[in-house]
Amino acid sequence: MSQTSPPSPPQRPRILIVDDEPDVVATLEYLLRRRYRVLTASSANEARDVLQREDIQVILCDQRMPGITGDRLLVEARALRPEAVRILLTGYADIQAVQRAINDAGIFRYVPKPWDSAELEEIVAQAVEHHSLIRERRILLEQLHAANEKLRAANAELAEADALKTAFLEVASHELNTPITIILGLADLLLLENPHRPDADRQSIEQIAASARQLSRLVGTMLKLSHANDFRNPLRCEPTDLAGLCESVADQLQPIVDHRRLRLERFIDHELGEFWIDPDKIRDVVANLLSNAIKFTPDGEQIRLELGRDLDTDGARLIVADHGIGLDPRSLENLFQPFFTEFDASTHSSGDFGFRKRGLGLGLSLVRRFVELHAGSVEAASSPGQGTTITVHLPRGPRPLERSLVESSQRG
Numbered sequence: 001m002s003q004t005s006p007p008s009p010p011q012r013p014r015i016l017i018v019d020d021e022p023d024v025v026a027t028l029e030y031l032l033r034r035r036y037r038v039l040t041a042s043s044a045n046e047a048r049d050v051l052q053r054e055d056i057q058v059i060l061c062d063q064r065m066p067g068i069t070g071d072r073l074l075v076e077a078r079a080l081r082p083e084a085v086r087i088l089l090t091g092y093a094d095i096q097a098v099q100r101a102i103n104d105a106g107i108f109r110y111v112p113k114p115w116d117s118a119e120l121e122e123i124v125a126q127a128v129e130h131h132s133l134i135r136e137r138r139i140l141l142e143q144l145h146a147a148n149e150k151l152r153a154a155n156a157e158l159a160e161a162d163a164l165k166t167a168f169l170e171v172a173s174h175e176l177n178t179p180i181t182i183i184l185g186l187a188d189l190l191l192l193e194n195p196h197r198p199d200a201d202r203q204s205i206e207q208i209a210a211s212a213r214q215l216s217r218l219v220g221t222m223l224k225l226s227h228a229n230d231f232r233n234p235l236r237c238e239p240t241d242l243a244g245l246c247e248s249v250a251d252q253l254q255p256i257v258d259h260r261r262l263r264l265e266r267f268i269d270h271e272l273g274e275f276w277i278d279p280d281k282i283r284d285v286v287a288n289l290l291s292n293a294i295k296f297t298p299d300g301e302q303i304r305l306e307l308g309r310d311l312d313t314d315g316a317r318l319i320v321a322d323h324g325i326g327l328d329p330r331s332l333e334n335l336f337q338p339f340f341t342e343f344d345a346s347t348h349s350s351g352d353f354g355f356r357k358r359g360l361g362l363g364l365s366l367v368r369r370f371v372e373l374h375a376g377s378v379e380a381a382s383s384p385g386q387g388t389t390i391t392v393h394l395p396r397g398p399r400p401l402e403r404s405l406v407e408s409s410q411r412g
Helices: 022-032 044-053 070-080 095-105 117-193 199-228 242-259 279-295 329-333 363-373 400-411
Strands: 014-018 037-041 058-062 085-090 109-112 238-241 263-268 274-277 302-309 316-322 377-383 387-394
Touching: 014 022, 014 044, 022 037, 022 117, 037 044, 044 058, 044 070, 058 070, 058 117, 070 085, 070 095, 085 117, 109 117, 117 199, 238 242, 238 279, 242 263, 242 274, 242 279, 242 302, 274 279, 279 302, 279 316, 279 363, 279 387, 329 377, 363 377, 363 387
Parallel strands: 014 037, 014 058, 058 085, 085 109, 263 302
Antiparallel strands: 238 274, 302 316, 316 387, 377 387
């Protein structure tokens, strides 16, 4: 059975004493050797040799030495061991030397001779602690730098992947739209060539055309999501009657509501006034919210469309609520994620507006993105069997000065 060796005791901090007076060196060595590993030098050359081969934490250097002054030697020491904490000892009132030591050598303390032993021990202890903090800071900065480099590399990879995704979606959309157009054209041609086809044949051709149109809408939705994250495509804002826009979208979907025997209740405040918004994007927001409510509300149930003033701001609050199947908490957390259609894929069924028909899961992600582009917010509340309520908070738009800047940038 192997035994682990006990951990090595921590190394004592290294203190370098530089003084040409042997008695001073001996006194300092005796004072500090109990807590530190003390190294000594009686000249500048000896001090340089020690600094080159030893990891020194603290340097105590006398000012008056033959050949070089202490402040000049500490300047060299700073270049050799930048983290070593430097203390200048002197028995002379040489203010200029002290100033040079502070400015050029970055000394930690200036200690006059004769010193108080207890005070000097405390100063050295503070210097050792200061060195530990300097070293810990350097290590943390190195770790932060390494983490930042990894983060930059990861961001670069993500940006490249996002660019490839966008390029793929644009190419794929183009490639898909071509055969879709051909299919739709051929379906129309078949109906025109022989308008007296049997009902079964006509129904099959119409189903082919309907499926092609559905695929075309899905391709268009993918492109919208891709372009929504492209900051080169700014909002095209203009004064818009938000209440009229919501009524228009509801009118367009009313035949589908009637076909499903649903009740669409409208509570729209027509006194809201104009909003400075991108009407196409907000139209998509309202259409996606209502379409989603239609899909997940059983026939004969009720959907509520509400537009009123946001009590906390001068903006608007748009609510679309249904009495449909609702969502469990886990699904609710992912509701606005692209391509999310619910965790239970066994119930997935493609379609336009039939009950529980699902698409690619892009509609609500577009809602959030378009609302956030307008500096608004969107939130959802739901529970299984109780329906879902989605609330959009939409600002009225930029202030007049900001609006003029937006208009200028759009014209440019």
